[in-house]
Amino acid sequence: MEFVMLGKETESLRKRMKPDVKEKEEDPGHNAIGEMAEKEETEADIAGSVEMGLHITHILVKIECFTQLVSELLESGKTMFKELSDEFEERLIMIHKEQMEKWQDEIKEIRLLDASNEEVNVTLRNAQYLLQNPHVDS
Template sequence: MELVMVGKGAGSLRKRMKPDVEEKEEDPGHNAIAEIVEKEETEANVGGSEEMELHITHILDKIESFTQLVSELLESGKTMFKELSDEFEERLIMIHKEQMEKWQNEIKEIRLLDASNEEVNATLHNARYLLQNPHVDS
């Protein structure tokens, strides 16, 4: 989210939120900040003493600092969640790969065992045939 400074009246500066392309207008934080800026602009149209203007400028500086802090926290939070999401995805893919390899190895072992059993079964079948038919020339 990019923050844009807009000049108003007697040189006082105001913050206005400018959403990035991927941000949506329905963002509750965006709407709350937009309402504050709108109220500021409405209140700025009322004239007042220099002391009041100084006090208002001080409050606007606090708003600007707080808005900047919130913006930075949002960005760091997005970055943190993105990194966590990437780590989660990589770990989940690694777990999947390990499990697939384990099952592939089980399949190979079962096939080897089956081939060995078939070989033993054929040998036993031949031995049974020879035992049942002793008169066959050897």
């Protein structure tokens, strides 16, 4: 009776392990694992005890779980890097914009200073002319 129950557990675990056709099409790396699992299942059926079959099935479950975990980590990593990349781009653009505004303000200040200097130069030239030619004013 115990052997029958172990056989049923192994059978149900094997059924859970076999991927759907859709999953196989979506994940090209999954085909290799599926083929390896099927090969090991066949070997277990041919030359092993039920207990050995359970151990192999348990390892295959671990493989599947680990593969799923790696896939999820890859996807979350890609998402994280995409978000960081977008943030980096936005921040870099903002820094550029701020620097351009600072330089534009600097240019305005220089132009205002230049205009003021030109006015002072004109006034000084007029004063110099008047000092050199005092009889023109009388």
